[in-house]
Amino acid sequence: MNSFDHHFLPVGSVGKLSAGWWGVLALIVTEGALFGYLLFVYFYLAAQTDEHWPPEGLPSLIVPTINTVILLVSSAFVWASERCIRLRQIRWSIGIMTLAIIFGICFVMIQLMEWGNKIYGLTSNLYGSLYFTITGFHLCHVIVGIVVLMLLLIWLSLGYFDDKRHAAVTIGGVYWHFVDAVWLFVFTTLYLSPYL
Amino acid sequence: MAISNMTHNPGDERLERVPDFGRAPSGSDEEMRLANIWRSEPGWRGWLSTVDHKTIGLRYLVTAFVFLLIGGIEALIIRAQLALPDQTLLAPEQYNQLFTMHGITMIFLYALPILSGFSNYLWPLLLGSRDMAFPRLNALSYWIFLFAGIFMYMSFPLGLAPNAGWFNYVPISGPIYNTGPNIDVFALGMVLLGISTTAGSVNFVVTLFRMRAPGMTINKVPILVWGTLAASVANLVTIPAVSLAFFLLWMDRQLGTQFFDVANGGKPLLWQHLFWIFGHPWVYAIVLPAMGIVSDALPTFCRRPLVGYAAVALATMATMLIGFVVWMHHMFATGLPTVSLSLFGAASMAISIPSAVAVFAWIATIWVGRPVFKTPFLFFAGFVILFVIGGLSGVMVAAISLNWQLNETYFVVAHLHYVLLGINVFPVIGGIYYWFPKFTGRMMNEKLGKWNFWVMFIGFNMGFFPMHIAGLLGMPRRIYTYSSRMGWDSVNLITSIGSFILAIGILIFLINVIISLKRGEKANSNPWDAATLEWSMSSPPPPYNFAVIPAVASRHPLWEDRLEEGIRRSNLAEGYLLMKGHETLGTSPIDAKPLVIFKMPGDSYTPFFVGLFVSLLFLGLLLHWWSFTGLMAVASCITLIIWMWPQKTLKQRTESGTTYPFQGDSK
């Protein structure tokens, strides 16, 4: 009857065969859409405003650019950490994951500092509403991402994962990459597009 | 995708194995073992913790139906008020709240959830799987739906219900003109409900692509599956728009942001963009699965397969795609002012072509088949008629010139009820008649069923057809009363009488359900002699659905011998046994080849508690209890962490022998 009757099949939650992997991709689609709409709101309102835009003049690029690099480096670490699991280097994986988390936390600290330096707030004008809402949404995602990475670190340290079973790292990792990729769009919109 | 093969070290049974193949007829040892593995605990524990998609599906159906009744009662009060001119049963503000809550209830709390109920119950049964891809997420999505419904009704008893219409335009819903909590309840409730809908959609999409029985290639899935897929994809892409819109509105109202605030450069039209980006596809989302119900069930009563399966499947997907293009076209081609054109105008124009395909397919199926006039058939045939009428009035409002004339009149109300009741309520009731024996093991009463249909059909047409005329006579929608001099008296009286007749029809349905639950004739596994997989197991189905994972060779596994198309035959008696714990088969997305043995999670309390804490978090936001909100956020996180903690039974963790000495497989 079937040609595939007697094959070995992997059991359980295996990397990209796992339901969780597909689930996180679907989550990324819908969250990606969410950020798409957020940026749409920004451009829609920016295109029609009569105000000086951004009201406080062009944003300074130095700190945000450094922060962008920090976030990207952290993404690279997460990638490397997963690689290490596959290569059965759990200790390395743990170390690199720790670094990724530290970089993530740095991003949050610097972003909060950046917030503190603004002379406008969430409610002072339309631009402020947009700026703080968009970066706020993103910052929430970063914080969730950091919590996820911390959990992965704990699980790694408990010896839960090896080269055969580590779907959680693949799934959590891709979420982190997504959060970082979104930042590139947010950065381009809020910091680079006013220069155009 | 990499499939492990025999060259691997075959020693570790726990990580990969050749699934046992065989039979498990009912009463055999294997079957008993399966039943034991999959059953839920009895009593309240099982009730709170179950993740059985069949239970969840029924809960969705019952809850959504209760919302239909609530919305219906609101409509009847509205109709009582409008039956005669110059009535004072309702004050204007009460009227506003009633029609708003009626719209909200029907559109958000009834129309999609009831279809999710069908899909939840049927999805794995149609696809030949033992479970949904994410059973716990499924339970979560139900609990949040329930809590969101309660949330949106919270301020109703206080006389502070949402009152700006279901599409809630700013500035009337903004902080200046609407100062009470009315709109905040709606706004936060919608964000909450959005979480539920999104979780449900993820589940449908992943289950469809990963959990079909081997051999059920993508071109063999039932149309209901296509409909729900289209709806789910649309939801994933568009729900964020409406959730964001409502969240920004809430921030404008409570935190003082300025997104919609004209005085500070905000734009009210932004609301309409975000709302209708979601709104266009949503209307399809609440009709496509219902059309799927008809496409799958109607053929059973015509004693032949659906005519034009491929065309209908494609039309379903095309409708959804056009749904997005319509909105884009609104945005770019016609410029801003026309964006505020009625939703139903453009939607009808776009939907008409693929819909026509479906209509012709149904008519052809009836035409060339040998119809059996059972109650479900009546509902499905009635649906086709209403669909055509609703479609015609839709094309009428879609013409811009007429639109200007008819927009915001009762013509629109008539049209939208023909579409929504015709395409949603009639198939839903027909669907319940059809699957009731599967749900409960008993048939519904035919005689009451026929009464049910005719009373509903007559009441419906009497209640809503005259609304077209009221609209042409210029009666605006959303007015709480009218003067006798306008000449709208008789149409309104007829409309109101019709509404109450329709309500009697629904009452007959309820009575039929109650009587049949107790005394209905017992149903065998396939009482209608239907063709699809859900009719291959006992009624109601056992907790594990399929004793063996079947191999499917056609679209009509139970009619193959009769139809004699092709030489391959589905095999339902013999298949993969998979009984080392909660197991089912994972297959490849398009051609459904076995890829992996999934370990499914068992019952769990975490979904209930995550749902509860998240809902309380929204309550905290509503009442400005900020520290309570923070506490609930932490509580949700902790519960989620418990939920996600990698488990050995799910094979999410390593099995390596050194750190973890051999531990027997789960039960």
Ligand code: HEM
């Ligand atoms: C018992 C059956 C029903 C009756 C008698 C009824 C009656 C009405 C009436 C009279 C209005 C107009 C209120 C006004 O504009 O002043 C209305 C509005 C509406 N109805 Fe129904 N209805 C029924 C069922 C449904 C169902 C099943 C749905 C959806 C699935 C639905 C969706 C709506 C919507 C979306 C509106 C617009 C609300 C608004 O203007 O914001 N109705 N209904």
